[in-house]
Amino acid sequence: MSETASKGQDFEKSLSKASDQVAEFETRSGPLHKIQHVLHTNPSLVPLIVLLLSVAIFGLLLGSKFFSPFALTLILQQVQIVGIVAAAQSLVILTAGIDLSVGAIMVLSSVVMGQFTFRYGLPPSVAVACGLACGTFMGFINGWLVAKVKLPPFIVTLGMWQIVLATNFLYSANETIRSQEIAEAAPLLQFFGTTIQLGSARLTYGAVFMLLLFLVMAYILRQTAWGRHVYAVGDDKEAAELSGIRADKVLISVYMTSGLICAFAGWALIGRIGSVSPTSGQLANIESITAVVIGGISLFGGRGAILGSLFGALIVGVFTLGLRLLGADAQWTYLLIGVLIIAAVAVDQWIRKVSA
Numbered sequence: 001m002s003e004t005a006s007k008g009q010d011f012e013k014s015l016s017k018a019s020d021q022v023a024e025f026e027t028r029s030g031p032l033h034k035i036q037h038v039l040h041t042n043p044s045l046v047p048l049i050v051l052l053l054s055v056a057i058f059g060l061l062l063g064s065k066f067f068s069p070f071a072l073t074l075i076l077q078q079v080q081i082v083g084i085v086a087a088a089q090s091l092v093i094l095t096a097g098i099d100l101s102v103g104a105i106m107v108l109s110s111v112v113m114g115q116f117t118f119r120y121g122l123p124p125s126v127a128v129a130c131g132l133a134c135g136t137f138m139g140f141i142n143g144w145l146v147a148k149v150k151l152p153p154f155i156v157t158l159g160m161w162q163i164v165l166a167t168n169f170l171y172s173a174n175e176t177i178r179s180q181e182i183a184e185a186a187p188l189l190q191f192f193g194t195t196i197q198l199g200s201a202r203l204t205y206g207a208v209f210m211l212l213l214f215l216v217m218a219y220i221l222r223q224t225a226w227g228r229h230v231y232a233v234g235d236d237k238e239a240a241e242l243s244g245i246r247a248d249k250v251l252i253s254v255y256m257t258s259g260l261i262c263a264f265a266g267w268a269l270i271g272r273i274g275s276v277s278p279t280s281g282q283l284a285n286i287e288s289i290t291a292v293v294i295g296g297i298s299l300f301g302g303r304g305a306i307l308g309s310l311f312g313a314l315i316v317g318v319f320t321l322g323l324r325l326l327g328a329d330a331q332w333t334y335l336l337i338g339v340l341i342i343a344a345v346a347v348d349q350w351i352r353k354v355s356a
Helices: 002-028 031-041 045-062 069-094 102-118 124-147 153-172 179-185 187-193 205-223 225-235 237-242 247-273 284-294 306-326 331-355
Strands: 195-198 201-204
Touching (some): 045 306, 045 331, 069 102, 069 201, 069 205, 069 225, 069 247, 069 306, 102 124, 102 153, 102 179, 102 247, 102 284, 124 153, 124 247, 179 187, 187 205, 187 247, 201 205, 205 247, 225 247, 284 331
């Protein structure tokens, strides 16, 4: 009697458990889960929607004042430096790391280009090559310390930020090379500041380079073995190594590529401000992280699209210009960007829970 009752209770429990699983499956396959699945497979969709809504809202509030070709291309010019640095930051964050030294590497590379031209008398093309090599070498040091010495990326790049920043000031003696000197003796250094007139719109080569950089990096990350290895290392380094991926080599190459991109940002910075200044670009590291986070790239690594970082940088540019045209206090920009950062991280956590 008791044995039969016990078997009956076990059957009821099994039936109840099966019912719960069916109910859970039905819930997870509902409209909300489908939306979360779409966002998981298209991580740049959220920042793109936010960007389009931002443009639409400011367009309604400001009309042709905001929708003019001049205003829209001005946004591209304003975010070109942050956008290029954000591309470098995106690569590192995709590997579940972070690079606090990107801004310092950018500025030191620009200083090397300027000093090698005017202090040592090297041809501008050689000086530019030296600046690009300098940024790549700084990235190699970061990557080697992270991959081989096994130090945390946050600590490595925090220390490198201080070292590179100090080196920058010591080497340049805090000397600014003026725009007029560069324009007369080495116009190549200001190449990315050259403007292209397209009707009433004006673009700089720096803005064009930023757009091309994101398109090229998006292709590389999605269509090449190296790109897939970057995602695999960021998602699970140990599993990637077990599958035959040389994770250390991938990490070093990522930080070197990041350093090279930052060096290009340094070259673009000279074109943007016209001069070589050791005090410029001090907030580039924070601004790049802001663009990446708003762009939907997960801080946990292994998920996100680099085009999202471009959208993130453009969102910041749209808010900055739109609020300025409305005559609002600049602090409103920081407030809204802060809200967007927190919201972006919350959305990322929400998507990760569903996909788990």
